[in-house]
Amino acid sequence: MEWVSASQGIRFAEIMNDVSKRIKELGPLGKGEGIEGNGLKFKLKAVTDLLPYIKLVERERLRVRFATDEEYAAFFASEEFDRLFRELIADKLAISRIVAALRERPLSTGEISEELGLLPSEVSVYLKSSARQGLVHFDEDRKRYVAA
Numbered sequence: 001m002e003w004v005s006a007s008q009g010i011r012f013a014e015i016m017n018d019v020s021k022r023i024k025e026l027g028p029l030g031k032g033e034g035i036e037g038n039g040l041k042f043k044l045k046a047v048t049d050l051l052p053y054i055k056l057v058e059r060e061r062l063r064v065r066f067a068t069d070e071e072y073a074a075f076f077a078s079e080e081f082d083r084l085f086r087e088l089i090a091d092k093l094a095i096s097r098i099v100a101a102l103r104e105r106p107l108s109t110g111e112i113s114e115e116l117g118l119l120p121s122e123v124s125v126y127l128k129s130s131a132r133q134g135l136v137h138f139d140e141d142r143k144r145y146v147a148a
Helices: 009-026 037-062 069-076 079-104 109-116 120-132
Strands: 136-139 144-147
Touching: 037 079, 037 109, 069 079, 079 109, 079 120, 079 136, 079 144, 109 120, 109 144, 120 136
Parallel strands: none
Antiparallel strands: 136 144
């Protein structure tokens, strides 16, 4: 983070050049993280679809007032927060990624696992949950899951 006043035009240009250089070094979105192609596409689509839900969860379940910085840090480092985050956000994001992939084309559990970088056992749990919610179903003819 840099602070620049309106009278520091040269400083502003230097900072912007440094930022541009750093962005070029990082390369295309996802490359540095080893995420390319459809994996990145599905992650971005899933997050975009889930944003309204995440905002609601943050406002209703994760916004907590603390008297001290230590209490704040302790809560966000706790197992309770990890459980809440997994339950309220991470699992929903994984399901959203799976549904986005299935909207592209029917896939088997193994194909979903490989394409999204999830364990096959995780994919099975998420597919079962998604099927109960009516988001996906198994197409017997194709032997693949499809978006509902």
